[in-house]
Amino acid sequence: MKRKEFLQQVSLGLGSIVLSGGLLSCSKGKENGPDENPIEGNPIKTDGTLRIGVITDVHKDYFPYADEYLEKFITAATAANVDFIIQIGDFTYPHFRNDGFLSIWNSFDGLKYHVLGNHDMDTSSKADFLNYVDQRDLGAHYSFDANGFHIVVLDTNFIKQGNSYTPYNARNYASHPNNEIGFVSPEQLEWLKNDLAKADKPTVLFSHQHLNGSAGNSQEIQTIIREENKKGKKVIASFSGHNHQNWLVEVDKVSHIQINSSSYFYVGPNFPDVTGRFPENVENNYSVMKKSAPYDDSLFAIVDFKGPERIIQIEGRESNFIAPSPYDLGYYTYRDQMSPSSNINNRTIKF
Template sequence: MSGAISRRHFVKTVLVTGVALQIPGYTLSMFSQGAKTTKIGIITDLHHDVIHNGLERLKVFVDHMKSVKPDALLQMGDLAYPDVKNKAVIDLFNNAHPVRMHVIGNHDTDGGHTKEQCIEYWGMPARYYTNDVNGIRFIILDGNEKGPAYKSGYPSNINQVQADWLEAQLQMADKPVVVISHQPLAGALEVDNARQIQGLLSRYSKRILIAINGHTHIDSQYFIDGVHYMHINSASYFWMGGKFKHNSYGTQIHKEHPYICYTCPYKDALYTTLTVHPSSGIITIEGCRSEWVGPSPEELNYFNKDAMALPTEIVPWINKRHFKHKVRNI
């Protein structure tokens, strides 16, 4: 299990905090001449079955996307249990855009729900798949697999069958690639076989624009062996756990939604837009800011063993970021 980054690995890893970043590689040459700018609206970790106002948060996202006019929408897992009681949430997302992508999160199968139900209720083609949008190939992974290191709890692994499939997709890719997963492939709470997957992605880094994930509810970014990895913050809250149980809302809300007491909620929904500008070689992550409801993790003296940092990564916002390709002759 590699939830906490080893010192040896951390020395080889750059935790990026700036906003003007150079992404090495040749991926710009994979775009067709005159390729258009592509926008992807992203939301992750809504946790409608935990937070009391998940539907309202998703409506804010959908309304914002109407003005952004993205080319596709992406939700990166832990959206809402795939059953009829959550039909309003699922339909709101699915009806907001003709092109949408879903990722299965670890909590989407809580309460006896299954991956097969996620595929059916959300309208996914499979639990891992590809989708091409405007000359960009999006590779969506399922990180909810058991590996050799699995003992208990939520599995977090990309098994060998899926890893072989991923490598085949990267080998045959004739378009620049965005890799998408719920669990991180690098950094805090990364999948159990993160070194294997990072090595695989690094072999094809020339074809990869960025790898993005949800799950951690933090705002963070890493650059490892030619690949940028970014953690997209939750739409709703940071999970604190039982040692930090407290009330952020009124008594009735906590009575009806008992798991909120284990969180530090964000006042406003967080979401972002990933925009790829082939003409300039720029990738932009739109910023989105909120504030804590009730005491912050710092005020509660929060600590963790999973290499998540206060106050730079555990924050109620998504930082605006720019990634710029170096154009190199092939």
């Protein structure tokens, strides 16, 4: 299978930034240049710099080369000397058969964080998954400071029926319509208000479902962000996965960044099965691939947050669809940032 190296930008290369700031402690931009629109008000500032590795939707139980693709990420993150790595959900089922995959993740010699994705609870509870990945103490939603920035992780995996919020558990969400799933619990919303009010650093959010439309009560979350930012811009960006896409949307001067799946784009049940990309025994064991457009190389990002320059710099990766692509098959006849992509774009975003 074809493998490509990281895309290079003139101003950014792996290992090219010397990090400053303290230790970590728990508790639209333009693709080719910064957005020139001035920041209104008195934004929260930092002199810190932070470098992280981000990956999402590896889908160990759906994708035959998940181990190889995760290992490439760990190798690149180590070479880039990141401050921590984070995966944004749909990682693996908490089952002993996946212990080897988890050991690849744990081979990173540094801080590691998990965001819950809906498929992580396909065979188990949230507690089961958190125990499996050794994140029971942090839990499903949490925050911490890192080198002059504040990081917030949200759990967008609740079912809402009336005033009742039920955690995802053993794929219980699958029997509910879209307008009842992907919610943040009321208790978590209250926690978010309080956490943002106390934060004194530029803040970055991470969630599986994106907060500019996909999460069931994303409008409530945007209201919380908007009201806090009126006091002086504090929340600067929100990173998500789930959609297996590659886009950037700005809402109220907050950059919402969709990180593409490491592994594939899910075409869906409305199109014919595509076979022949993998050996027959592989296709039989990974039936989702017949409804998907897999990538021929692992996708992930190295992200720099530069306080003095007030920019977020994303170094993405480029791959190809394993033929035939959704475009070869005529499933898509146009291309924009919401169309299927086998890349994660390089971006420089002003905050």
